[in-house]
Amino acid sequence: MNPEEIKSLITSFIDNSTAEVNSNDNVHFEATIVSESFENKSHIERHKMVYASLGNKMNQEIHALTITALTPDENKKSEF
Numbered sequence: 001m002n003p004e005e006i007k008s009l010i011t012s013f014i015d016n017s018t019a020e021v022n023s024n025d026n027v028h029f030e031a032t033i034v035s036e037s038f039e040n041k042s043h044i045e046r047h048k049m050v051y052a053s054l055g056n057k058m059n060q061e062i063h064a065l066t067i068t069a070l071t072p073d074e075n076k077k078s079e080f
Contacts, residue, residue, distance in 0.1 A: 001061040003029065004021070006057075007019045007020070007021045009054055009055075009057070010031065010033055010053045012053070013049075014035050014053055016036050016037060017033055017034065018034050019031055019032065020032045027063040028063055028064045028065075029064065029065045029066070030066045030068075031065060032068040032070070033067070033070070037049065038069050038070065039071050043069070046067075047067050049069070050067050
């Protein structure tokens with residue numbers, strides 16, 4: 001897998017989302033996802049949504065994924 005493939009899977013699955021995915025080795029990844037769909041969801045619920053978007057790839061092609069899942073408002077606050 002490469003970062004663009006993961007980004008595409010996430011943004012196709014999670015409505016109104018944007019994602020930035022990075023990796024140095026195409027096995028360990030960092031993803032920042034921003035979506036209104038995360039509103040009123042716990043961190044665990046948000047992570048479950050991201051894992052669901054990747055399906056069985058988490059068990060096979062992706063060894064590790066660091067997730068930052070934010071609402072648009074949270075993202076604006078973190079930019080400062």
